[in-house]
Amino acid sequence: MLKDKIEKxxxxxxxxxxxxxxxxxxxxxxxxxxxxxxxxCFPDTYDIGMSHLGMKILYSLxxxxxxxxxxxxxxxxxxxxAVMRENDIPLYALExxxxxxxxxxxxxxxxxxxxxxxxxxxxDLAGIPIFSKDRTQELTQIVIAGGPCVCNPExxxxxxxxxVLGEGEEVNLELMDLYYELKKExxxxxxxxxxxxxxxxxxxPKFYEFVYKDDGTIDHIETTNGAPxxxxxxxxxxxxxxxxxxxxVVPFTEIVQDRVSVEVLRGCxxxxxxxxxxxxxxxxREKHAETVCRSAKNLCKNTGYDEIxxxxxxxxxxxxxxxxxxxxxxxxxxxxxxxxxxxxxVDNFSESLLEKIKRVRxxxxxxxxxxxTQRLRDVINKNVSEEEIMNTCRIAFEGGYSxxxxxxxxGLPTETDEDIVGIAELANRIIDLYYSIENRPKGRGVQxxxxxxTFVPKPxxxxxxxxxxxxxxxxxxxxxxxxxxKTKKIKVSYHNPxxxxxxxxxxxxxxxxxxxxYAAWKKGCKFDSWDEYFHFDKWLEAFEECGxxxxxxxxxxxxxxxxxxxxxLDYLVSKEFLVRENKTARQSKTTPNCRLRCSGCGVNKKVGxxxx
Amino acid sequence: MFLIRVRATFEKCGRAKYISHLDLNRCMxxxxxxxxxxxxxxxxxxxxxxxxxxxxxxxxxxxxCEILDFNLNEDIPxxxxxxxxxxxxxxxxxxxxxxxxxxxxxxxxxxxxxFSLVSDAVDxxxxxxxxxxxxxxxxxxxxxxxxxKTVDIKPDMEILTCNKTExxxxxxxxxxxxxxxxxxxxxxxxxxxKTTDIAFETENIRRTAILCADNTVFE
Ligand code: SF4
Numbered sequence: 001m002l003k004d005k006i007e008k009x010x011x012x013x014x015x016x017x018x019x020x021x022x023x024x025x026x027x028x029x030x031x032x033x034x035x036x037x038x039x040x041c042f043p044d045t046y047d048i049g050m051s052h053l054g055m056k057i058l059y060s061l062x063x064x065x066x067x068x069x070x071x072x073x074x075x076x077x078x079x080x081x082a083v084m085r086e087n088d089i090p091l092y093a094l095e096x097x098x099x100x101x102x103x104x105x106x107x108x109x110x111x112x113x114x115x116x117x118x119x120x121x122x123x124d125l126a127g128i129p130i131f132s133k134d135r136t137q138e139l140t141q142i143v144i145a146g147g148p149c150v151c152n153p154e155x156x157x158x159x160x161x162x163x164v165l166g167e168g169e170e171v172n173l174e175l176m177d178l179y180y181e182l183k184k185e186x187x188x189x190x191x192x193x194x195x196x197x198x199x200x201x202x203x204x205p206k207f208y209e210f211v212y213k214d215d216g217t218i219d220h221i222e223t224t225n226g227a228p229x230x231x232x233x234x235x236x237x238x239x240x241x242x243x244x245x246x247x248x249v250v251p252f253t254e255i256v257q258d259r260v261s262v263e264v265l266r267g268c269x270x271x272x273x274x275x276x277x278x279x280x281x282x283x284x285r286e287k288h289a290e291t292v293c294r295s296a297k298n299l300c301k302n303t304g305y306d307e308i309x310x311x312x313x314x315x316x317x318x319x320x321x322x323x324x325x326x327x328x329x330x331x332x333x334x335x336x337x338x339x340x341x342x343x344x345x346v347d348n349f350s351e352s353l354l355e356k357i358k359r360v361r362x363x364x365x366x367x368x369x370x371x372x373t374q375r376l377r378d379v380i381n382k383n384v385s386e387e388e389i390m391n392t393c394r395i396a397f398e399g400g401y402s403x404x405x406x407x408x409x410x411g412l413p414t415e416t417d418e419d420i421v422g423i424a425e426l427a428n429r430i431i432d433l434y435y436s437i438e439n440r441p442k443g444r445g446v447q448x449x450x451x452x453x454t455f456v457p458k459p460x461x462x463x464x465x466x467x468x469x470x471x472x473x474x475x476x477x478x479x480x481x482x483x484x485x486k487t488k489k490i491k492v493s494y495h496n497p498x499x500x501x502x503x504x505x506x507x508x509x510x511x512x513x514x515x516x517x518y519a520a521w522k523k524g525c526k527f528d529s530w531d532e533y534f535h536f537d538k539w540l541e542a543f544e545e546c547g548x549x550x551x552x553x554x555x556x557x558x559x560x561x562x563x564x565x566x567x568x569l570d571y572l573v574s575k576e577f578l579v580r581e582n583k584t585a586r587q588s589k590t591t592p593n594c595r596l597r598c599s600g601c602g603v604n605k606k607v608g609x610x611x612x
Numbered sequence: 613m614f615l616i617r618v619r620a621t622f623e624k625c626g627r628a629k630y631i632s633h634l635d636l637n638r639c640m641x642x643x644x645x646x647x648x649x650x651x652x653x654x655x656x657x658x659x660x661x662x663x664x665x666x667x668x669x670x671x672x673x674x675x676x677c678e679i680l681d682f683n684l685n686e687d688i689p690x691x692x693x694x695x696x697x698x699x700x701x702x703x704x705x706x707x708x709x710x711x712x713x714x715x716x717x718x719x720x721x722x723x724x725x726x727f728s729l730v731s732d733a734v735d736x737x738x739x740x741x742x743x744x745x746x747x748x749x750x751x752x753x754x755x756x757x758x759x760x761k762t763v764d765i766k767p768d769m770e771i772l773t774c775n776k777t778e779x780x781x782x783x784x785x786x787x788x789x790x791x792x793x794x795x796x797x798x799x800x801x802x803x804x805x806k807t808t809d810i811a812f813e814t815e816n817i818r819r820t821a822i823l824c825a826d827n828t829v830f831e
Binding site for chain 1: 813
């Protein structure tokens with residue numbers, strides 16, 4: 001039995017409880033009574049994957065169906081992977097401890113580009129053919145993918161049978177229902193895929209062929225097998241009615257987000273031009289305060305967690321934020337539960353709520369300013385003014401804080417040296433503010449940490465056309481910033497620009513990249529998001545061997561009228577709007593948030609109702 | 613202040629044996645919260661529910677006798693406490709008994725362990741085990757806070773049974789436990805590995821009793 005084989009080696013590895021299941025809240029079924037088995041795979045380790053909210057939702061939702069069984073599967077850490085390979089332990093699911101190669105669906109959630117190589121490694125560990133074309137015609141082992149990265153799934157298109165665009169709550173079950181029907185009829189894989197691609201939100205990559213021009217750009221896309229020319233993402237219309245679990249799997253080992261998380265809204269009204277989530281999750285929809293509180297209470301009761309966080313892109317944009325937090329705080333305070341409130345904008349709070357929050361809030365003060373000057377912040381439509389930053393800092397300093405963390409991006413479109421120096425100047429003004437406050441924390445100096453990432457242009461944003469700065473440009477800017485800082489009160493840290501370069505290639509790449517992803521994995525690339533495993537040299541070798549010019553994807557401006565690798569996927573936001581926003585950005589003009597004024601991105605027309 | 617001091621005896625078997633001691637703490641906190649028992653919270657700046665395990669159990673060991681002490685704010689029948697906890701315990705963990713705290717934790721002196729040594733050459737292994745047991749001293753290297761120290765575990769070790777089956781040698785023994793000295797059966801197994809050439813694998817290490825100095829069960 002696989003279980004015995006696993007247990008024999010489990011004590012040789014770090015944190016073995018990650019590999020054996022049995023957690024409170026995990027769902028065990030009698031497999032003789034199950035018709036469709038789904039392995040929900042997260043292409044990273046347990047500690048990270050278990051923190052992912054989408055997995056929790058789809059896990060519970062699928063398991064509500066008596067005859068469907070959804071189980072969890074994660075990438076093993078290096079030590080356990082070695083044990084697995086040495087002892088012929090195939091990748092297995094945590095509930096039944098059965099090999100996932102025997103499952104009907106093997107579903108990956110693609111949350112970040114740097115997890116791509118892990119998908120290949122997991123398929124290999126599972127003993128499932130890595131390329132879709134190598135899988136049998138038998139109706140089993142359907143490898144599907146969802147999550148934000150499938151808004152451009154092309155660099156992985158050769159590996160997935162199906163990509164599910166948008167929100168999975170409805171379409172996942174529709175796919176499983178179809179599968180169940182066809183399985184009974186003894187259909188083949190292709191017969192299933194041909195029917196599946198008619199479901200809205202279902203993209204079957206192999207039914208699409210890309211024809212390229214001499215200059216390397218896309219000439220046109222040919223569809224086969226009656227697949228639709230454009231695939232539109234799925235959305236849930238009413239968030240108050242959509243399924244939300246009232247139980248989570250409660251891990252034994254500590255995970256990244258070890259708490260109850262309650263979803264409060266989807267989408268974002270802000271439209272920051274660099275932010276992919278802000279566009280691909282449109283339209284903005286919220287849950288009522290009642291629904292949110294009910295979920296929070298149920299989850300705390302059933303899991304035993306004593307901490308809640310609110311999941312959304314921007315919680316403070318909820319129209320009922322004040323009553324919602326007031327209600328939640330009444331509950332959490334009486335039950336000794338800690339409510340963590342990340343990234344709140346202070347401007348839309350009442351005084352009394354602010355008081356309450358101050359009492360429970362422990363986390364430090366962080367600001368995603370992104371750009372060093374107001375002009376640049378206008379370009380990226382980050383609607384945060386210096387006045388707001390200063391106001392929030394003032395409140396925080398008066399409340400006893402003495403350190404601030406500021407996040408910036410380097411290499412933003414239209415950025416000049418002035419914008420880089422502006423980062424240092426902004427930090428200096430915060431320092432001056434601190435010392436101008438009479439009741440600042442006694443006897444403590446102020447500490448500003450500046451963290452700079454390299455800008456990564458992403459599909460379905462107004463900056464999707466933009467090139468990324470080259471390494472030399474970024475290095476120049478990093479040096480300039482360091483030279484502009486004259487005080488030890490400011491600390492600067494940089495993200496590795498090579499990581500951002502790989503990100504942009506994988507984010508904006510087309511189908512020709514698949515073979516490079518495969519080659520990189522063959523060279524040993526995996527866990528690219530972990531510093532100690534990131535080997536850019538191997539990736540570069542892989543690109544070179546596959547004849548891929550990385551600058552074509554990373555450093556080239558994509559033309560407005562060029563066919564982009566993701567143009568056949570419809571995320572509801574129109575390309576004309578993205579072009580318009582790109583032009584507006586170049587004039588350093590902002591676009592108001594959706595609640596103030598609709599700027600006509602096209603989502604409302606496609607959904608058939610106004611957003612607000 | 614009104615306080616009921618409670619002592620629970622619980623089992624930790626199956627998949628639960630992979631829960632480390634650190635994780636067990638967190639796991640118990642959530643179990644208490646799920647049970648909704650009126651557990652007593654410490655007072656002060658950062659109130660948290662008070663509970664403590666009498667003896668840490670090594671990762672990978674099973675046990676049928678773990679001790680957990682906690683306080684309640686209300687007088688609740690022991691059986692009800694047991695049922696409430698059992699309805700929300702993780703797989704492999706089960707409360708066997710809930711009672712009052714009779715003895716002080718410092719009364720713990722030893723623990724009983726059992727384990728199997730599985731081998732293709734049981735007869736020879738059995739002979740080697742007996743030889744080791746009969747030897748005048750059993751020296752092992754023990755990691756302490758001050759570095760590695762050589763100790764003789766023989767005087768403190770008490771073999772209860774040592775039997776041969778078709779596939780294994782099954783041993784049970786007492787070892788010192790508690791606030792002073794804590795020995796763990798893997799020390800004996802390591803000593804055996806040094807003295808025998810027979811390949812074997814250890815299975816089912818299990819703590820079966822926590823005892824006072826006079827060999828009565830700690831309650
Ligand atoms: S349709 Fe208008 S309001 Fe709705 S998301 Fe687009 S821009 Fe915002």
